[in-house]
Amino acid sequence: AADVDGTVTTTATVPAEQGTVIVDNENGTYTFTPAENFNGDATITLVTTDDDGATATTTSTVSVGDVNDGPTLTAANGSLDEDSGSVTVAFTAADVDGTVTTTATLPAEQGTVIVDNENGTYTFTPAENFNGDATITLVTTDDDGATATTTSTVSVGDVNDGPTLTAANGSLDEDSGSVTVAFTAADIDGTVTTTTSVPGARYGYR
Structure with missing residues (x-):
């Protein structure tokens, strides 16, 4: 000038x-x-x-010049009790210059997860008898292939699982002594003690 x-x-x-x-x-x-x-x-x-x-x-x-801006991703955490069904958890995925798609994974032994991109949520179903913290890994991808990754934790409360018991049948002749019959008692989260009873008869257990 x-x-x-x-x-x-x-x-x-x-x-x-x-x-x-x-x-x-x-x-x-x-x-x-x-x-x-x-x-x-x-x-x-x-x-x-x-x-x-x-x-x-x-x-x-x-x-x-236009340069692709990568997506952003945040997710809440969740909780539920063992064997009580599923929980739905919210996440927020965004991209200032395009659309995004989010996927989710977790270790198979912890459960399964389904993503609802339209609502911005995922639904986690714990594996049977699983308890503890499940770690869900979420990955958001934009139109240009850029990604953002975060993890979300769902705490699954420990609930006592009752024992299971099955028993075979047996047979013997009258006044011929004793018969030994097998049974199977188990508890996935503890030990068990089994007692037996026979109406109107003497019995024993150990």
Whole structure:
């Protein structure tokens, strides 16, 4: 900027959604900083004013190239009791310049998971008799293949599982002694003690 009969001062403006601009009158430059995630042509309007108030105006264009912004992903945690069904947990997946798809995985011994991308939730069903913390890994992918990963924890409360018991049948002749018959007693989360009874007869157990 110049004036044949005095000094000049230049100012610059740009739409706020495009970014910010700072003028260095001493060096005859301006510095433009694009707004976050802005791309396209930014129009900087420069106005030079001389000592007498006369002005000159021009515009300068800065082209900001489009660069893919990766997706973002956050997820809540959940809880439920062992063998009580399923729990639905929310997550938030977003991408400022496209659409996203989220998938979820977890170790098979912990259970299964189904993602509902439309509602932004996943449904976790614990494996039978599983208790403890299940770790669900969520991965969000945008249109350009960029990904974001997070983990979500579902705490499955320990609930006592009752014992199981099966027994075979047996037979013997009257007054012929004793018969030994097998049974199977088990408890997946503890030990068991089994007693036997026969109505109207003497019996024993160990």
